[in-house]
Amino acid sequence: MSYLSRVWLITGTSSGLGRDLVRKAVDRGDRVIATARRLSRIEDLAAQYPNNVKVLQLDVTEPFKQIRSKAQEAVLLWNGIDVVVNNAGEADALMETYKTNVFGAVNVTNTFLPYFREQRHGTIVFIGSRSGWRTNFVGNGFYGSSKAALHAIADALAEEVKPFGIKVYNIMPSGIRTQGINNMRWVHGETPSSQCSDSIKAISDYDEAIQSITTHFQSTNSHETGDSQKVIVDLDISKKCHGVLDLLDQWGDVAASTDLSE
Numbered sequence: 001m002s003y004l005s006r007v008w009l010i011t012g013t014s015s016g017l018g019r020d021l022v023r024k025a026v027d028r029g030d031r032v033i034a035t036a037r038r039l040s041r042i043e044d045l046a047a048q049y050p051n052n053v054k055v056l057q058l059d060v061t062e063p064f065k066q067i068r069s070k071a072q073e074a075v076l077l078w079n080g081i082d083v084v085v086n087n088a089g090e091a092d093a094l095m096e097t098y099k100t101n102v103f104g105a106v107n108v109t110n111t112f113l114p115y116f117r118e119q120r121h122g123t124i125v126f127i128g129s130r131s132g133w134r135t136n137f138v139g140n141g142f143y144g145s146s147k148a149a150l151h152a153i154a155d156a157l158a159e160e161v162k163p164f165g166i167k168v169y170n171i172m173p174s175g176i177r178t179q180g181i182n183n184m185r186w187v188h189g190e191t192p193s194s195q196c197s198d199s200i201k202a203i204s205d206y207d208e209a210i211q212s213i214t215t216h217f218q219s220t221n222s223h224e225t226g227d228s229q230k231v232i233v234d235l236d237i238s239k240k241c242h243g244v245l246d247l248l249d250q251w252g253d254v255a256a257s258t259d260l261s262e
């Protein structure tokens with residue numbers, strides 16, 4: 001059976017996972033609309049793969065109307081779209097993290113849903129994170145919760161769009177050696193920028209916690225084991241799940257005894 005080539009739109013392809021995904025799709029014989037905030041950072045992809053890659057400027061935090069008009073433009077580039085990958089991600093600043101990881105991904109997805117519903121097929125991929133599961137980790141509150149929100153949104157969406165032949169995948173990578181992870185503020189001894197964490201930095205009670213997370217990221221920096229060219233299964237997620245199951249076992253009797261006595 002011959003392979004039916006697909007058209008992908010991928011956000012945040014200027015570096016890391018997104019950029020590698022463009023190459024992977026091209027290797028399969030697929031066509032890609034590579035998007036990025038700055039076109040200058042992805043024009044080389046179009047030059048290298050003129051038959052497979054077209055580029056489009058897209059900042060996922062743009063207002064919805066702007067994203068929608070770019071989506072209309074995108075659909076015309078290869079005369080259709082089969083897969084949308086919400087890869088663009090941010091980890092360093094509270095508001096930007098949510099605007100990019102959560103609302104950006106939702107807005108991009110929503111602009112393509114009418115099109116996918118009409119054609120009765122389409123695949124939406126969310127690049128979540130192991131951090132959305134391993135939330136019990138110092139310094140992971142903003143980023144981890146943004147990815148946890150994304151996981152929940154993707155789970156619900158998968159059920160909502162199933163009747164229209166649309167598939168939703170929730171990918172949760174971890175520890176992939178990319179520019180993003182290596183440029184995190186923690187690595188340079190800075191706390192993520194937000195009103196909240198800036199004030200935490202000034203509170204000496206948190207010195208030890210900040211030192212521990214900084215040391216963690218500095219020691220793992222450039223030693224991450226994940227290869228963005230491969231699929232990654234993370235064992236920490238399984239550890240966390242077993243921990244939750246153990247907790248439920250321990251508290252099972254108490255939980256069962258909280259019903260209204262009617």
Ligand SMILES: NC(=O)c1ccc[n+]([C@@H]2O[C@H](COP(=O)([O-])OP(=O)(O)OC[C@H]3O[C@@H](n4cnc5c(N)ncnc54)[C@H](OP(=O)(O)O)[C@@H]3O)[C@@H](O)[C@H]2O)c1
Pocket residue numbers: 011012013014015016017018036037038041058059060061086087088089090100104127128129130131172173174175176177178179180181226
């Ligand atoms: N590396 C890991 O271990 C790991 C683990 C779990 C999840 N992830 C997730 O994987 C995805 C890719 O991360 P990465 O590790 O490959 O990091 P990366 O190299 O920094 O890639 C992030 C990409 O997102 C883009 N981006 C950021 N804000 C954007 C916006 N508002 N609009 C459009 N593009 C935007 C960046 O573009 P600019 O060049 O314009 O900044 C960059 O191309 C992210 O969603 C990240 O959370 C990574």
